[in-house]
């Protein structure tokens with residue numbers, strides 16, 4: 001039986017034992033147990049903190065030796081991380097105690113965990129919850145790296161209750177905005193973060209507790225300077241800051257910008273013999289520029305069972321080499337990764353290269369830092385890196401965490417000396433190897449044939465050509481990068497181009513250098529002087545030519561840019577947001593899997609469009625592709641594979657850890673206690689390495705080129721177009737029709753005929769004068785009607801003439817018949833004269849004028865069409881009626897006809913005069929008889945009437 005509320009209250013009052021009381025007891029128990037859970041957390045935190053003082057990095061063998069929360073240890077165990085690496089052993093202990101850290105360690109040494117573990121621990125210590133908002137911010141220079149860090153965090157943080165979000169460009173801002181304020185750990189790229197700081201109203205970093213910069217030297221260099229300064233302004237000064245990189249900055253100004261407090265400099269390999277991993281074998285080859293592609297082809301053909309990462313200088317080179325090699329079918333899957341690709345494709349290519357066993361990835365420097373592609377056998381730097389640091393990061397994509405790897409650098413003869421000097425200065429052991437150039441397999445003829453057959457490929461080659469030269473030209477280290485020493489004709493041919501495309505900036509550079517030399521030496525040397533003059537005039541001529549063509553170029557560029565924005569918007573439309581509680585990892589995997597599937601379908605359709613590449617894929621590695629898509633199809637297989645792989649790596653290399661121990665150096669960087677080693681690169685940090693570059697993910701030429709495009713487009717404002725049009729005296733939107741002789745046909749009906757003074761008056765007033773406009777319209781109206789009338793008149797005249805001709809012909813025929821008849825009558829009708837009508841000789845007026853009509857018939861006739869006019873009489877009367885009719889038809893009554901009344905009557909008078917003349921003419925001609933007969937007829941008629 002159901003008990004009422006009152007009944008329950010009574011029961012309570014009576015102290016009856018009732019299930020309600022039981023419930024209360026249960027509640028109390030539950031509350032106590034919950035309280036116990038909190039207590040457990042509190043107790044754990046207290047005990048952990050108590051152990052902090054006893055941390056001794058040299059005694060740490062396993063992660064369990066570090067005072068870490070159970071949730072973190074569980075996560076590490078789940079991700080199969082057991083033994084910490086050097087940097088982890090040294091940095092984690094200091095970081096969990098709240099110190100600011102400057103962490104430096106070789107590439108592939110596990111810096112990611114060295115900052116992720118302290119992030120989790122810090123928030124755990126503070127008992128951070130979803131309601132507390134943003135607690136930790138991890139900034140990475142590239143989207144791929146941010147994505148990778150997010151993946152690691154997902155694994156090791158899965159037992160914590162924090163929410164984490166990946167905030168990178170190329171995704172829907174709106175959806176990020178809706179979630180970002182609820183996210184505890186944000187992993188982001190600088191540009192996108194600043195965008196949220198500026199545009200997302202509910203996003204604030206006021207509660208931030210810990211800031212991490214991965215690849216800190218890159219984030220703090222000039223490429224990100226403005227963005228980072230703006231971000232730092234929005235962050236609370238009371239926070240912990242961790243900076244990590246393989247090439248750590250110790251620039252005083254950088255550290256001052258971040259307002260670090262007594263930072264600890266943790267450099268585990270500072271005293272090591274080399275700055276690159278010990279398992280990394282490094283060598284370089286000197287190669288001519290025009291031999292590079294053939295070298296690359298030969299290299300790939302010799303390493304079909306390897307995983308190779310090839311670095312090029314610019315996006316356009318990557319694009320072209322990838323496309324060209326796809327068509328040549330090397331027998332191994334070839335991929336491309338560069339900043340010009342949409343985000344979805346970037347993620348897909350990244351994952352493909354992670355999973356493929358044998359493949360070649362052509363990439364720009366967006367893949368140079370931090371990316372942890374497993375089992376890369378070779379890193380081939382086809383184009384010289386910007387500096388030694390970039391070399392270290394690029395080469396570091398192989399030989400990661402205890403694995404072996406090889407790095408090969410290609411240098412031009414002009415680059416060799418200065419670059420090798422830089423590398424040696426950075427403690428990079430690199431040996432020169434020689435390649436027998438006769439053994440190189442030349443692909444130039446094939447590239448030439450392909451470019452000749454496909455204009456789009458040729459265009460790609462041209463773009464690659466220009467972008468390479470531009471990149472070299474923009475490099476700050478002129479001791480290495482000597483653009484004017486390059487044989488550009490040969491380089492163009494090696495790309496498959498028949499001739500080298502014009503490169504404007506090179507001409508300018510030549511001109512600049514020529515000017516400089518002329519200033520230095522004076523122009524006394526006449527031979528030299530004339531040579532310089534020649535360069536000058538060449539340059540000027542080309543400049544002029546190009547300026548003339550500028551309009552076309554701008555159009556072309558606008559087109560290409562819109563193409564680009566189209567692809568951007570395409571990527572924007574795809575949502576890659578993967579924010580979630582760390583415990584809900586599956587959801588995120590689903591999203592990633594779906595993205596991969598989509599991208600695979602897209603890529604497959606792309607490749608079917610491109611004949612060669614599809615065949616190549618199917619020839620060499622289609623089965624592998626298929627298996628990849630199988631992996632993508634499976635719901636949660638992603639992390640499974642990943643873990644397995646890493647586990648094998650851990651076991652393989654765990655015994656090597658001790659060998660590195662001696663290298664560890666930790667320095668306290670407090671203001672008073674520590675003297676900063678002012679970085680020798682400090683000056684370099686504050687010089688522009690690439691001009692006109694303000695980018696987020698990479699410094700390649702595409703952005704520089706985009707900047708150029710934007711600059712050019714700026715000139716094409718509406719005002720500029722208007723000026724141009726005015727200058728050329730062009731009338732906008734004017735259609736000119738030409739006749740067969742090529743003369744322009746002026747249609748008076750379409751051109752305004754209103755008197756000029758009316759327009760002038762209006763302009764003089766300076767605004768819209770309604771009266772004036774009305775007058776002008778009336779005048780236009782009047783002119784129109786006149787034109788129409790003229791046209792109709794002309795038409796009528798033509799018709800009349802035609803009819804006249806017909807009548808004349810008819811009369812002549814009649815006359816001829818009559819004559820025949822007369823002759824015949826003279827013979828036949830003798831004696832019948834009395835019966836003959838005396839007026840028979842007169843032509844039948846009905847025949848000539850048509851039958852006489854009544855007034856009714858006349859008015860009826862007036863309603864008929866113009867064609868009927870000729871059949872009616874009397875002419876003058878009928879015409880008059882028709883005219884009025886016509887006027888009425890046109891809606892032009894006299895009353896309506898403003899002051900044009902006189903004009904109309906004038907026209908009428910003119911018309912009627914003309915008509916009378918016509919009639920007289922008609923009458924004179926119409927009888928077809930001679931004058932005497934006419935007179936006789938007239939007399940008889942008159943007599944008859946009387």
Ligand SMILES: Nc1ncnc2c1ncn2[C@@H]1O[C@H](COP(=O)(O)OP(=O)(O)OP(=O)(O)O)[C@@H](O)[C@H]1O
Pocket residue numbers: 081082083084085088105106107108109110111112113245246369370371372396400401646650
């Ligand atoms: N304690 C560990 N035990 C086993 N493997 C580890 C450990 N720490 C890191 N690794 C593995 O080492 C590899 C390199 O780690 P990570 O990417 O963090 O290196 P890094 O120092 O950040 O490299 P880079 O300087 O290139 O960014 C990863 O595959 C990672 O899974």
